[in-house]
Amino acid sequence: MGKSQKKRQMRRHNPMRVPDSHLPKGLAAALASTSKEEAILPIIQKMDSPDAAERKWACVAVSNLIQNDPSTRRLLQGKNVVGSLITRLTDSEEEVVVEAGGALRNLCIDGGYDICAEMYNKNILTPLKTFIPKISVTLAQFLENPKNAPENVHNIMYEFADNVITILWCLSETSNKALNAINQISLVPFLMSFLGARDKLPISTVASAAHCLYVLTDDNYPAIQEVRSNGAYTACLLSVARPDENQKANGKGKAPSDDREVTLQVLCAGILKNISPIPPPSVAALADIDNEVVLPTIQLILSSISLPEINSRAEELIAQEIAMPDLKNLSIKGSPKSDHKSPAEIELAQIERKLRTVQLSLEILTGVCATLPDPEPVVDEGGDEDENEDEEMEDDDAEMAEDDAPAPTTSTTIHLPPFVPSLLGLIQPTELTFPPFLDAISPHPPTTSAIVAVHIAALECLNNIFLALATSLQAQQAGPSSADATIGRDIWTKIWAALEAVGTEVNCPGQGRRKDMWEVAVGVLWGIAVVWKGAIVPEDSQVNLLIQLCNVTSDPSLKVKCIGTLECLAQYRESIESNKLISQYLLSLVPSPVNSPGPSVEPHLQAVSALIDIFSDEMSPYDINFRQSGYLDELVGSVESVRKAIRGIDKKHERDLRRRGEEVRDNLVAFIEYRRGLQL
Structure with missing residues (x-):
């Protein structure tokens, strides 16, 4: 299992505020799922009107219509609203340019990756590049002589700068191609000028500049070097x-x-x-x-931060919104809806902003958690420290434990980071975490999206914490002290409490984030199970859920996590029946003449490795399962199939997996010889 890494394609800093994965694809589906079809045509027509006021009206209308409405957003996208708005960035009227920038900014935030990619492909960077020097010159003039222009002119310029910066920040996470193009603009001095003048500028614009710079310096050497x-x-x-x-x-x-x-x-x-x-x-x-x-x-x-308190307050505000007349619908006929926000809407926006800050904090913390200090040994009996520990920590595909790792020789007191209790609190779902099953639409989608993003980011932190601990314990050939077993079981229970609240209905429309939580949480379970191997009591319901998840998922990585967790649970010495259930399941995954592994070999190799690890101690109480159920004969019969599966791994494109497979093959042959020699 590898660390939770910063992956640009995840677009963590540019979350889709209102996920629309539950909606059918295509223009016809968008038409069927929105009540605003009649409003679309006038917008598209007026976008190219000779009257500047109508062009401005069309840009403003786009921003109003797409708010929290993925169906209408998709419909507008199908009508090439992105291309029309990019054209308006070169409009002869400045007010139209400003409103077009605002509409494109809102599309980036509400639409996410697909719309950002479309903007890049339709060459939005060409007009954006021309704005950078103009904004810089105007900003310098305003800072030098702030009274030379009215306050409303200042505000328009700052808002426009905010829009341009936000679009660039979102595009930076669209693809490496877009990022490389943005690197050529040399944005760092431009962005730093806002941070340097932060005391004289609106905080929202400065924060957008910082966010853009944060994204640009995320594993992007040109920007890193320029700032550093x-x-x-x-x-x-x-x-x-x-x-x-x-x-x-x-x-x-x-x-x-x-x-x-x-x-x-x-x-x-x-x-x-x-x-x-x-x-x-x-x-x-x-x-x-x-x-x-x-x-x-x-x-x-x-x-x-308290998610239950935030959830409670958000529900109160949502109820207030439902009870109030919709002021936006009281606009004059023929004009775009008012962008006036009620006090409840303003506070809900503040809640979302606070949750996104927590999410951002957790994402930064995830990187820190991968390099936490080692636990402190209590008794040292001469186990050598693994000199390659740092290298293993940097490997995305670092294994939790080697097949031939010796038994722990050191008792270690594990000092968990002080923020672990906070993380465990942040993974517990609230009433607003997921949309209702019936209609797959949350009563307030932005809050729901932000809360579940916090859950997942907290789980990623926990994943790295326990991976770091597991790797460190392995390097020290150590195990946790007996006094720590209660801590491990308590953490295990809290993770499962969160998963029980998530539920298993992950394939229902609009419920994809439930699946996302399971995928990250299983990695956390594996880490805990490794750190406290032999101390976590396997419960049948949990074992069966992990087996079920392993069977239904098509993700090889998730299968490996499930198998790794089951392997550790099988080593609880007093649970002979659980060991039998788990080991029989693992044996069913081992390649054999009647069980071909198919295209994804790694989970099957993990199953072989797990069985070797589980039954490497013939003195364990559960070894009776190995002897009585004839596991040795089945493993002997699988050797050639394992060899065949490994030969099918592409040496060029899957070099690490091929090397890992060859190690598992050698360990399997050695394990069989060892067990034969015992003559049990």
Whole structure:
């Protein structure tokens, strides 16, 4: 099992606010699922009107119609609204350009990957590039002589800059092709100019600049190097990100007046994490970024968030919205709906923003959790530390345990990070986590989307925590002390409590995020099971669910996680019947003359490896299952099929898996000889 990695294609920083995976594909389906078909045609017609007022009206109408409405968004997309809006970015009227930028920005945020890809393919970068120097010049003029232009002119410029930056940030996560094109624009000085003048600019625009820079420095060397090598940039970022002394001392402190200030602080901490290590002579080079900047900032946020409280308040606000007349529908006929927001809508937007900041914090923390300090051994009986531990931690496909790893020789006290209890609280579903089963539409989709994103990000943190612990224990040839067993079982119970609330109906329309939670959570279960191997009591219901999930999923990685977890559960010494259930299932996955592994060999290799590990100790109480059920004969009969499956692995494209398969084959042959020699 590998770490939860930062993968650009996941678009974690540009979440689709209203997921539409439950909707049928195609224009006809979009027409059937929206009540706004009649409003679409006038918008498309007026987008090319000779009257600038009508072109502006059309741009504004797009923003209003797509809000929390994926069906209408898809319908507009089918009518080439993206191409029309990109054309309007070169309109002769500035007001039309501004509104077109706002509509495209909203499409990016509400539509996600598909629309961003369409924008890139339709060459949106060409007009966007021309705006960068113009905005820079205007910004410099405003900062130098703020009274030379009315306040409303300032606000329009800042809002337009925000829109342009947000589009670029979203496009940066669309594909490597789009990212490489954006690298050519050299955005770093432009974005840093907003951070440098943050005290004089709207916080929303500065936060957007920081978010764009955070995305650009996420595993993207050109941007990383440009920021890292500029001492003024890193000093600026550090001044925003570092908590004050009061916060560092006791974990408390006065909260910023605007939640976007918290977001800005987290983003700057994340940027510093992305570009570390920072070379001297920058003042940031002297700071321990993880321990002095990232962790204090994030721990403060995690300790102040309560999803049950947020859920309760959101439900109250949703009820208020339902009870109020829809002011947006009271607009004058023929004009776009009003963008006026009620107090309830404003507070719901603040809740969503707060949840997205928590999600962002958790994503940064996921990277930190992959390199947590080792547990401290209590008794050392001479086990050598694995010199390749660091290399294994960097391998995406690092295995939890080697087949021939020796039994633990050291008892270790495991010191879990202080934020683990907060993470366990953040994975528990609330009433708004998932849409209702009947209509697959949440009463407030943005809140639902943000809450479940927090759950998944917290699970990814836990995944890396327990992977790091498992790898460290393996390197030390150590196991947890007996006093830690209760901690492990308590964490295990809380993970399962969350999964029970998620439920198993993951393939229903609109319920895809339930499946996402299961996929990440099984990795967490595997990590816990490895760390506390032999201490987790296998419950039949949990074992059967893992077997069921392994059978129904088509994802080889998830199958491997299920098998790895079952392997550890089978080694609870007192559960002979559970061991029998698990081992018989694993044996059914072993390649044999009547059981071809098909195209995905890795899960079957994992099953072979698991059986070797489970029955490597012939003195265990459950070894009776191996002897009485004739497992040795079945493994002997599988050797040639295992060899054949391994020969089918492409050496060129799956080199690591081929090497892993050859190790499993050799271990299987050695294991058979060993068991034969015992003559039991």
